[in-house]
Amino acid sequence: MADEAIRTTNLTKIYKEKSKQPVHALNGLNLSVQRGEIFGLLGRNGAGKTTLLRILTTLIKPTSGSASVMGFDVQAHGAEVRNHICAVLQENALEQFLSVRDNLTTYGRFHSVPPHEREARAQRVLDQFGLTEYKNKKAMDLSGGLKRRLQVAKVFMVDKPIVFLDEATTGMDPINKRAVLESIRAQADGGRTIVLTTHILQEAEDLCDTIALIHEGRIIASGSVATIKALATSVFELSITFESMNEELLAQLKSLSPVRFEQTGNVVELCINSVDGTVLDTIAQLSRISRITHLEINGGTLEDAFVELLGVSREDTSWK
Amino acid sequence: MEMILAVLYREFRIRTTSPVWMFFDLFMPLIYLLMFGVGLDRAMSGGVGQFGGEMSYQSFFLAGVLSMACFGIAINTSYGFFVDRENGIFYEFLTYPMTRGEFLVGKIVFNCLLAVVQSALTLSVGTLVLDIDIRWQYAWFAASGIVVGTAGWFFFLTILALRIHRNDIFNTVLNVAYFVLMFASSMFYPVDSMPAWLRTISLMNPLTWHTDVLRFATIGIGNVETIILEAVAFGVFLLVSFWFAVRTLQHAVIK
Numbered sequence: 047m048a049d050e051a052i053r054t055t056n057l058t059k060i061y062k063e064k065s066k067q068p069v070h071a072l073n074g075l076n077l078s079v080q081r082g083e084i085f086g087l088l089g090r091n092g093a094g095k096t097t098l099l100r101i102l103t104t105l106i107k108p109t110s111g112s113a114s115v116m117g118f119d120v121q122a123h124g125a126e127v128r129n130h131i132c133a134v135l136q137e138n139a140l141e142q143f144l145s146v147r148d149n150l151t152t153y154g155r156f157h158s159v160p161p162h163e164r165e166a167r168a169q170r171v172l173d174q175f176g177l178t179e180y181k182n183k184k185a186m187d188l189s190g191g192l193k194r195r196l197q198v199a200k201v202f203m204v205d206k207p208i209v210f211l212d213e214a215t216t217g218m219d220p221i222n223k224r225a226v227l228e229s230i231r232a233q234a235d236g237g238r239t240i241v242l243t244t245h246i247l248q249e250a251e252d253l254c255d256t257i258a259l260i261h262e263g264r265i266i267a268s269g270s271v272a273t274i275k276a277l278a279t280s281v282f283e284l285s286i287t288f289e290s291m292n293e294e295l296l297a298q299l300k301s302l303s304p305v306r307f308e309q310t311g312n313v314v315e316l317c318i319n320s321v322d323g324t325v326l327d328t329i330a331q332l333s334r335i336s337r338i339t340h341l342e343i344n345g346g347t348l349e350d351a352f353v354e355l356l357g358v359s360r361e362d363t364s365w366k
Numbered sequence: 367m368e369m370i371l372a373v374l375y376r377e378f379r380i381r382t383t384s385p386v387w388m389f390f391d392l393f394m395p396l397i398y399l400l401m402f403g404v405g406l407d408r409a410m411s412g413g414v415g416q417f418g419g420e421m422s423y424q425s426f427f428l429a430g431v432l433s434m435a436c437f438g439i440a441i442n443t444s445y446g447f448f449v450d451r452e453n454g455i456f457y458e459f460l461t462y463p464m465t466r467g468e469f470l471v472g473k474i475v476f477n478c479l480l481a482v483v484q485s486a487l488t489l490s491v492g493t494l495v496l497d498i499d500i501r502w503q504y505a506w507f508a509a510s511g512i513v514v515g516t517a518g519w520f521f522f523l524t525i526l527a528l529r530i531h532r533n534d535i536f537n538t539v540l541n542v543a544y545f546v547l548m549f550a551s552s553m554f555y556p557v558d559s560m561p562a563w564l565r566t567i568s569l570m571n572p573l574t575w576h577t578d579v580l581r582f583a584t585i586g587i588g589n590v591e592t593i594i595l596e597a598v599a600f601g602v603f604l605l606v607s608f609w610f611a612v613r614t615l616q617h618a619v620i621k
Binding site for chain 2: 103104105107125128129131132133135138139140141142143144148152155156157158184210
């Protein structure tokens with residue numbers, strides 16, 4: 047398809063090591079990313095997200111199946127694929143011995159930014175990411191957050207149509223994170239395709255046009271945030287203030303098997319699975335035990351939807 | 367070509383951030399020649415006999431110092447893979463718009479230039495201070511030997527650096543290999559003076575081929591037919607190493 051930036055078909059990756067059981071990192075994964083969208087890859091540790099990014103960035107080869115980026119097969123035309131992408135990987139990938147400015151200009155040089163534009167772009171990016179005061183510092187002398195900021199800043203030096211961001215905002219303070227997320231959104235609005243992984247579901251909910259949930263090397267759900275939430279329609283977030291708490295009420299609440307349960311005084315916040323329509327009956331039952339003075343009902347968050355889709359307990363959700 | 371120049375520029379920028387690195391890169395072989403070469407020259411007052419003639423030990427050792435310098439630069443450059451891997455930049459590099467071959471060639475071009483400058487310094491001081499009779503008219507041949515030698519060893523060591531993921535194991539392997547390669551070669555003493563078993567090993571050692579070619583290029587010692595054979599053998603060693611290094615970069619780079 048002309049509007050497709052990335053496509054994978056039955057993509058499989060099996061890691062084989064001597065004297066160890068083979069690890070099936072990807073199990074026939076099918077994916078389609080449209081041009082100009084922000085695509086979020088979500089899943090738990092070991093779900094296969096990083097393996098997928100490594101294949102799409104030509105770092106490793108799939109065991110079987112195919113993957114193409116901007117129409118170029120990642121195995122047959124790796125150099126062409128690399129001509130269309132830039133990537134922020136999980137590590138703090140920086141030239142530690144070079145200054146902040148040199149990190150940017152060197153990156154620009156590798157991505158064929160014309161010599162007369164490099165300095166101007168570097169200055170623009172330094173300003174955009176609040177790095178101007180550190181421009182002459184060596185990368186090795188920066189704090190962890192600044193290193194991460196510089197790493198993300200590098201991709202703003204170049205105009206490649208596809209950007210891969212592997213947990214790009216990890217380690218950033220909230221203010222910088224907001225600035226980076228706004229910059230990413232602006233890049234997508236300008237037509238670049240952004241593929242990101244994050245373990246911060248709120249970030250994905252705020253930023254992504256499309257989300258795919260990977261579990262055991264397969265995509266188990268994908269679509270817009272609203273679509274994903276709709277896939278888990280029985281999830282409800284309740285905040286209930288009771289006139290008083292008692293043992294019978296607590297027992298009744300526990301019998302609902304809430305996915306999440308928090309109690310502060312007479313206020314109970316819980317997330318329950320309930321077939322649409324019966325949630326009000328449940329509340330009515332509770333009100334017979336103790337009068338309800340305040341009630342809020344919301345559809346579940348993205349996190350609730352994923353907990354529901356994966357069928358795991360919230361304590362067990364080590365998203366990545 | 368653009369990518370090779372970009373990698374070359376990157377190597378240059380990193381290397382010039384430290385004056386200490388530059389000092390070691392440029393002057394270490396010279397210091398080695400001045401201290402070790404002169405010291406042994408005094409100890410071996412009769413000089414070194416080869417091809418029916420006598421020469422000072424420092425003259426003989428000059429080519430050994432040059433090949434050692436090439437090997438040293440190749441070690442430092444290949445060790446750079448560990449540094450890049452630790453910094454995470456190595457994997458990012460592999461997503462840049464260049465081929466694996468361009469990446470390797472770019473890395474070594476700067477270091478070959480460095481090796482040539484280093485050798486020019488060593489040869490100049492050898493002539494001016496130690497009175498070594500150098501064949502300057504064959505400087506192009508010596509320079510070619512320096513470039514090919516540095517590249518050959520770099521590609522060979524790249525295979526090890528990429529396959530061995532722990533730098534302590536890499537260092538151990540390298541120390542043992544270097545020890546064997548150095549002392550089973552014509553770097554410190556003529557192959558003809560060795561016992562038969564060591565001579566056999568030496569004649570199969572690429573470090574012997576490289577040192578012999580450099581010795582012929584700089585002071586004119588050696589049999590022409592043998593030198594041509596050794597030069598061709600080293601060329602094959604370089605090409606095979608390059609092919610394996612590129613293949614290693616293409617496969618299983620991430621553990």
